[in-house]
Amino acid sequence: MTEAFWTRFRDGRGVWPAVPAFVFLAIFFIAPMGVLFSFGFTEIERGQVQENGFTLRYLTDTLSDDLFWWVWWKSFYIGTLSTLLCFLLAYPLAYLYSESGRRMRLLILVLTISPLLTSAIVRTYAWLVILGGRRGVINSTLIELGLIERPFRMLNTDFAVIIGMTQVHLPFMVLPLITVLAARDRNMEAASLGMGASRLSTFFRIVVPLSMPGIVAGLTIVFALSYTNFIIPQLLGGGGFTTLAVQVYEQIVVILDWSKGAMLALLLLGSCFVFILMIGLAGNRVMRWSVKETVE
Amino acid sequence: MIDAQGINKFFGANHVLRDCDLTVEGGEVVTLLGASGCGKTTLLRCIAGFETPDAGTLTLAGQDVTRLPPNQRDVGFVFQNYALFPHMSVEENVAYGLKARKAPADQIKREVADALDLVSLTDFARRFPNSLSGGQQQRVALARSLILQPKVLLMDEAFNALDAKLRGAMQVELRKIVKRVGITAVCVTHDQSEALTISDRIAVMAEGRIEQFAAPAQIYDNPTSAFVADFIGAANILTRDAAARFSHAAKTLNGNAALVIRPENVMLGGTPDDGVAGKVVFARLTGPAMEYEVALADGTVLRALVDRxxxxxxxxxxxxxxxxxxPDACVALPGAA
Known part of the structure; x- marks a missing residue:
């Protein structure tokens, strides 16, 4: 495959159309990222890169710091939970879409896409209004109804962050699922039912495994977005709440420790790639072996 | 085994099946033959239970199944694209129905082996459908249906996805397998040679009606309508005036409106007194025979198939x-040609 690629590259076939995008990304994305990550291995004092400043200090310091692992765990579990919640909410919706008529489909599509037309920050502020303290929509309603006396503490909790992330990222899970489910071959289900399988087992053994490409795409996108999001934890998690992405922001913008911030950013990006890769590999395995327990 | 009476089906305002009667004996292979849109697939899907007729009754092995869902009918269905599960190996595909029925593992193992043996795919048990040829995929679909020992096997254009050469071989293979198992089968096709190869009887359909339902030889030799005559074996259909030129054949015509003459029944190059003058307008080699189109003086064009x-x-x-x-092999038709 690589050989074929280089042959094509030498011949210039199929490569040139990608050159503008590649040059753009190289200048405005890859190069700055490279510079930023190099800070993670460099001593910087008062904004000056020191000569012979190469150091692994930030890497070893960070990895041996208990606080880092605690923050990483927070990022990971918030990202994972909201991704799973997104999946559990999106799959039935996408399935409903695939089984619906034209009007219902349009309705679902509009409801799914319209939140994307407003900024994620605006929507996150809306959650402040809903989840907020005594004057928040939920608490004030419950108090007015006399169901509770003191407001629930919802804002500035993990719960608030997960709910906010799930809502903001839901469309990115729904859309790939809709794509695979609506385009699926209905004869597969007819064949399964015809061979005597129940509707439920047809759904879990045929429909779900065959929608795996959409599931993998949705999980990948939503996990990457949730794991690295820093606006939602900041706004809904409150001052004491921190994730890796929040740490990166604080180290670079507030504390001005560029080396530490760059190292955290590198670890955040690197681990994100690893998790995405794991989702893809797991998807491939499920895709192949979803019914392995057979005539062995 | 199958008894369909007065089947009618509408899709909106579209009357796709009109009073279809079809009786299939046990162990018989019947083909529904017709052009696309004639209703043949809809009739098959009614028998399978994927569609419910708007009127009429359907009996399978003495049981009224008109309103029964597909999974309670004991029929096997081979889809046009085979609908093999791509995420399961060949043996998992074949075992699927037995597993859904919660058969014991040793029985599944034994019967899957037998079924794969029947369709000569034992060596491919662990392969995935995407790595099989079209013919092998079709045999997997067949094994997957037959393993459940359904009362009836239904096949929807099962040879469409195969290339021309393989198609002929698979038709012969299918007929052998189906006859070995002794199952009752109903197939749908638009390919007349496929129908002739695999069927005990053929139901020729047009515009939602069954035009003629008879053995292949009967359909070929004694078509009851111009449509059937033309659909099977590309017949020459002459109007009364054109047919009257052939003195021998005119007797067969006997007051009817049209005459069916098979191409292989047309002789070229005889002496002037027993024939009609014509001019060759097209010639091609079909292999064992030459095919000609010959224009007569009045513009009628006859197709002739001449042994080389x-x-x-x-x-x-x-x-x-x-x-x-x-002249005795010509068939007179009452309707207008």
Whole structure:
């Protein structure tokens, strides 16, 4: 495959159309990222890169710091939970879409896409209004109804962050699922039912495994977005709440420790790639072996 | 085994099945043959239970199944694209129905092995459908249906996805397998040669009606309508006036409106007194025979199939004499041609 690629590259076939995008990304994305990550291995004092400043200090310091692992765990579990919640909410919706008529489909599509037309920050502020303290929509309603006396503490909790992330990222899970489910071959289900399988087992053994490409795409996108999001934890998690992405922001913008911030950013990006890769590999395995327990 | 009476089906305002009667005996292979849109697939899907007829009754092995869902009918269905599960190996595909029925593991193992043996795919048990040829995929679909020992096997255009050469071989193979198992089968096709190869009886359909339902030889030799005559074996259908030129055949016509003459029953190059003058307008080699189109003086064009044995090929533009080899083999039709 690589050989074929280089042959094509030498011949210039199929490569040139990608050159503008590649040059753009190289200048405005890859190069700055490279510079930023190099800070993670460099001593910087008062904004000056020191000569012979190469150091692994930030890497070893960070990895041996208990606080880092605690923050990483927070990022990971918030990202994972909201991704799973997104999946559990999106799959039935996408399935409903695939089984619906034209009007219902349009309705679902509009409801799914319209939140994307407003900024994620605006929507996150809306959650402040809903989840907020005594004057928040939920608490004030419950108090007015006399169901509770003191407001629930919802804002500035993990719960608030997960709910906010799930809502903001839901469309990115729904859309790939809709794509695979609506385009699926209905004869597969007819064949399964015809061979005597129940509707439920047809759904879990045929429909779900065959929608795996959409599931993998949705999980990948939503996990990457949730794991690295820093606006939602900041706004809904409150001052004491921190994730890796929040740490990166604080180290670079507030504390001005560029080396530490760059190292955290590198670890955040690197681990994100690893998790995405794991989702893809797991998807491939499920895709192949979803019914392995057979005539062995 | 199958008894369909007065089946009618509408899709909106579209009347796709009109009073279809179809009786299939146990162990018989029947083909529904017709052009696309004639209702043949809808009739098959009614038998399978994927569609419910708007009127009429359907009996399978003495049981009224008109309103029964597909999974309670005990029928096997082979889809046009086979609908093999791509995420399961060949043996998992074949075992699927037995597993859904919660059969014991050792029984599944034994019967899957037998089924794969029946369709000669034992060596491919662990492969995935995407790595199989079209013919092998079709055999997996067949094994997957047959393993459940359904009362009836239904096949929807099962040879469409195969290339021409493989198609013929698979048709012969299918007929052998189905006959070995002794199952009752209903197939749908638009390919007349497929119908002739695999069927005990053929139901020729047009515009939602069954035009004729009979054994292949009967359909070929005694078509009851111009449509059937034309659909099977590309017949020459002559109007009364055109047919009257052939003195022998005119007797067969006997007051009817049209005459069906099979191409192989048209003889070229006889002496002037027993034929009609014509001019060759098209010639092609079909392999064992030459096929000609010959225009008569009044513009009627006849297709002739001439055995090459001892035949000197005629060039386009050549004058020739057209005669009918065996007037008794011509069929007179009452309706307008």
């Amino acid at each position: 044995d001892g035949h000197v090929p005629l060039a386009v533009g050549a004058d020739t004499q057209v005669a009918i080899r065996n």
